[in-house]
Amino acid sequence: MPTDPKNPTSPSLPLAVVGAGAVAVEHHLPALGASPRTHAEALVDLDLERARTVGEKFGIPRTAERVEEVIDSVDGAIVALPNHLHAPVAIDLMERGLHVLVEKPMARTVSECEAMIGASRETGVVLAVGLEFRFLPGFRAVADLLRSGALGTLESVDLQQGVDLFWPLASDYLFRKDQAGGGVLMDFGSHVLDLLLWWLGDLELLSYEDDARGGVEANCEIELRAASGAPVRVELGRNRNLRNTCRFRGNRALLEVDVWSWSPTIQLTFGGAGTWVEGRGEAGSGQPAELREAFVAEIEEFLTAIAEDRPARISGEEGARHIRLIEKCYASRRRLVFPWLEGSPVETDR
Amino acid sequence: MSSSTPKEGADPGRELAGSRALVTGAAGFIGGRLVERLAESEVEVRAFVHRLSRASRIAVYPLELIDGDVRDAGTVVRAAEDCDLIFHCAYGTGGSQRLRSKVNVEGTANVLDAARKHEVSRVVHLSSLVVYGHTEDGDLDESAPRRSMGDAYSSSKLAAERRALRAADRGLPVAVLQPTTVYGPFGGVWTANVLQSLASGRVILVDGGQGLANPVYVDDLVEAMLLAAVRPGAVGEAFLISSAEEVTWRELYEGFAELLELEDRTVEMTEDEAISHFRRQRWKGPGLISRGLSLLRKDEDLRDRLLATREGRLVRWAGSTLIPQSWQPRIKSWLKALAGKGGTKESGSSAGSELPIHPTPPGMVRFLSARTRVRIDKARRVLGFEPRYDFEAGMARTGAWARWAGMAPSEEERPPGWEPPWDRD
Numbered sequence: 001m002p003t004d005p006k007n008p009t010s011p012s013l014p015l016a017v018v019g020a021g022a023v024a025v026e027h028h029l030p031a032l033g034a035s036p037r038t039h040a041e042a043l044v045d046l047d048l049e050r051a052r053t054v055g056e057k058f059g060i061p062r063t064a065e066r067v068e069e070v071i072d073s074v075d076g077a078i079v080a081l082p083n084h085l086h087a088p089v090a091i092d093l094m095e096r097g098l099h100v101l102v103e104k105p106m107a108r109t110v111s112e113c114e115a116m117i118g119a120s121r122e123t124g125v126v127l128a129v130g131l132e133f134r135f136l137p138g139f140r141a142v143a144d145l146l147r148s149g150a151l152g153t154l155e156s157v158d159l160q161q162g163v164d165l166f167w168p169l170a171s172d173y174l175f176r177k178d179q180a181g182g183g184v185l186m187d188f189g190s191h192v193l194d195l196l197l198w199w200l201g202d203l204e205l206l207s208y209e210d211d212a213r214g215g216v217e218a219n220c221e222i223e224l225r226a227a228s229g230a231p232v233r234v235e236l237g238r239n240r241n242l243r244n245t246c247r248f249r250g251n252r253a254l255l256e257v258d259v260w261s262w263s264p265t266i267q268l269t270f271g272g273a274g275t276w277v278e279g280r281g282e283a284g285s286g287q288p289a290e291l292r293e294a295f296v297a298e299i300e301e302f303l304t305a306i307a308e309d310r311p312a313r314i315s316g317e318e319g320a321r322h323i324r325l326i327e328k329c330y331a332s333r334r335r336l337v338f339p340w341l342e343g344s345p346v347e348t349d350r
Numbered sequence: 351m352s353s354s355t356p357k358e359g360a361d362p363g364r365e366l367a368g369s370r371a372l373v374t375g376a377a378g379f380i381g382g383r384l385v386e387r388l389a390e391s392e393v394e395v396r397a398f399v400h401r402l403s404r405a406s407r408i409a410v411y412p413l414e415l416i417d418g419d420v421r422d423a424g425t426v427v428r429a430a431e432d433c434d435l436i437f438h439c440a441y442g443t444g445g446s447q448r449l450r451s452k453v454n455v456e457g458t459a460n461v462l463d464a465a466r467k468h469e470v471s472r473v474v475h476l477s478s479l480v481v482y483g484h485t486e487d488g489d490l491d492e493s494a495p496r497r498s499m500g501d502a503y504s505s506s507k508l509a510a511e512r513r514a515l516r517a518a519d520r521g522l523p524v525a526v527l528q529p530t531t532v533y534g535p536f537g538g539v540w541t542a543n544v545l546q547s548l549a550s551g552r553v554i555l556v557d558g559g560q561g562l563a564n565p566v567y568v569d570d571l572v573e574a575m576l577l578a579a580v581r582p583g584a585v586g587e588a589f590l591i592s593s594a595e596e597v598t599w600r601e602l603y604e605g606f607a608e609l610l611e612l613e614d615r616t617v618e619m620t621e622d623e624a625i626s627h628f629r630r631q632r633w634k635g636p637g638l639i640s641r642g643l644s645l646l647r648k649d650e651d652l653r654d655r656l657l658a659t660r661e662g663r664l665v666r667w668a669g670s671t672l673i674p675q676s677w678q679p680r681i682k683s684w685l686k687a688l689a690g691k692g693g694t695k696e697s698g699s700s701a702g703s704e705l706p707i708h709p710t711p712p713g714m715v716r717f718l719s720a721r722t723r724v725r726i727d728k729a730r731r732v733l734g735f736e737p738r739y740d741f742e743a744g745m746a747r748t749g750a751w752a753r754w755a756g757m758a759p760s761e762e763e764r765p766p767g768w769e770p771p772w773d774r775d
Contacts, residue, residue, distance in 0.1 A: 162756075171402075172402055172415045175405055175415060211410050212410050213410045214389075216409050218409065239407050239536075240755040241755065242756060338535075338751070338754065339747075339753075340754070
């Protein structure tokens with residue numbers, strides 16, 4: 001069994017990765033390979049053939065269709081399944097005594113999140129939520145800048161994220177409401193609302209509009225208010241190109257950060273005479289930060305929480321905050337009407 | 351009623367409520383709008399898409415998505431099961447000309463076979479004006495002879511249409527629509543590409559742009575498709591679908607330039623001049639690209655918007671796959687320079703006269719010079735089709751979409767958006 005070279009007496013913690021989909025292959029398994037403190041002992045997927053192929057590629061000792069088959073050989077699990085399976089699978093694993101790192105979004109609803117938090121409390125295992133954006137140096141820098149007071153009084157926040165989806169999706173689960181739990185708000189919105197809650201504290205929902213017509217929304221617009229009273233506007237889109245930045249306007253400076261980059265550009269503008277500073281979120285090495293490093297940091301934090309027997313930094317409670325907001329959005333949803341459809345048969349007939 | 355308000359008409363969608371329809375090419379420009387209309391008319395939609403990633407627009411409806419290739423007969427047969435209607439919008443948009451032709455011809459054959467097998471009550475096959483080849487000046491109606499323009503696209507669209515009409519002769523209830531220049535929200539060839547051509551260079555107006563464009567707004571075409579699905583007389587017939595409004599290519603390009611708030615983006619040439627310009631430019635790809643890119647560098651916002659589009663990515667992809675390897679390092683260095691923030695913000699500096707002229711292929715030159723007036727009398731008579739959008743109304747909506755999609759400047763973008771408090775009134 002591999003051991004941590006820095007601490008040879010402490011064996012590497014064996015984890016199971018549940019779900020052999022894209023996020024596991026692209027991010028979790030390579031990140032596990034980079035950590036001396038842990039390793040993927042087992043890969044579980046209902047599609048055993050896929051589990052075997054992926055397992056072979058990453059040199060994973062065990063592959064299985066069901067978690068029960070490998071339960072005795074691991075101490076924790078990373079749950080990287082479609083959203084609708086997060087809660088039932090994570091709860092089952094926690095009840096079996098495994099620590100769980102669950103992919104974002106933690107679950108589709110607040111009640112699912114609460115059941116997960118309850119299971120973690122009852123069993124005493126660590127429940128961590130995989131919101132890896134919080135581990136990117138650029139986004140940490142934004143949190144630090146906002147706390148430093150460099151902007152003066154915050155006057156408004158405006159976040160736009162929109163790209164034409166163009167990568168080859170392996171399945172249609174992201175477009176299935178029952179499985180994904182929602183559209184762009186549940187998907188990329190999960191990241192950006194988590195960032196905003198982290199950066200700004202609690203947010204009050206003023207209004208929410210999206211273009212869903214019984215399926216999953218491709219576009220949405222959210223009006224919020226920060227505890228300081230500053231208005232916060234969020235626009236998300238899956239079939240149009242938006243600015244892909246978040247702008248924080250203070251009475252002393254404007255802060256603008258790229259939200260569609262692992263190594264985001266951060267620009268801080270003071271006054272009107274072109275006084276500005278610009279930097280990028282970089283890793284400790286001075287190289288542009290990579291998403292891989294964020295996944296590694298996320299796993300390291302999970303392991304530290306287990307070792308120190310403390311709640312994870314992004315615990316179930318923390319991961320549920322933006323789900324609470326998303327649920328409020330969906331509950332108060334109004335129909336987003338596109339300007340080119342106003343008055344057309346589609347918009348007036350019903 | 352202002353001319354930008356669509357005219358009223360009966361909704362054929364109501365007659366289709368409760369039925370189940372298979373739409374091929376459902377994630378595309380026309381298929382996407384058709385899916386919206388069908389879903390809003392309470393038709394149960396089965397959406398056949400070639401690339402799932404493009405389905406976000408239609409996935410706002412609770413429809414059944416089928417990820418497949420129309421060349422795969424088995425998938426098409428399964429997709430058509432229990433369907434009352436099939437709207438066949440898929441056509442080859444990527445890969446080699448050979449592949450695209452196969453998608454058009456084999457795909458249509460598979461759709462027709464599946465319709466026959468499941469005894470579908472109506473197939474609406476989307477053909478094209480190109481089945482008439484190079485058209486003459488004056489009126490054109492469905493009695494004109496069919497002929498290829500000599501290129502793979504028109505030849506395969508013609509072969510596909512022939513199969514559809516032959517199937518109708520053998521008793522399959524097929525109706526064929528032949529749309530002209532279709533434009534509107536989410537449009538590619540005659541919308542996004544036109545915007546991109548105008549934004550990145552100048553467009554040739556063949557013979558002063560006096561040729562007739564015969565534009566049709568996408569909603570009108572979709573309306574015609576619904577009518578073709580419900581009107582009994584449509585079976586076995588082909589219908590030209592246009593706005594039946596005399597709009598010249600000059601007016602069309604100027605309409606799009608107006609959306610971009612750009613002037614001087616057209617160059618007049620005779621047919622011969624346009625053809626020799628094409629021949630001269632043909633092997634100067636990188637030179638042209640470099641000039642276009644260097645100008646784009648000066649307008650950072652525009653550049654970012656363009657390179658972020660699907661078409662921008664296509665340009666990059668094309669750059670990496672189609673251009674000879676010996677040129678690629680140069681292109682890469684230009685793109686690298688673009689990716690940096692080296693440019694100065696001088697959007698006004700891209701004076702039209704400095705911009706490269708987009709070459710127009712000879713076949714296209716002939717298409718653009720013809721003063722063909724497409725008649726829609728048959729569609730009016732048999733389908734009860736009446737265009738609701740004139741060019742002004744269609745472009746008003748297209749502009750609203752282009753601004754929303756970040757392809758044209760919007761009010762919101764114009765001011766820098768933030769002024770320090772000491773500069774505020």
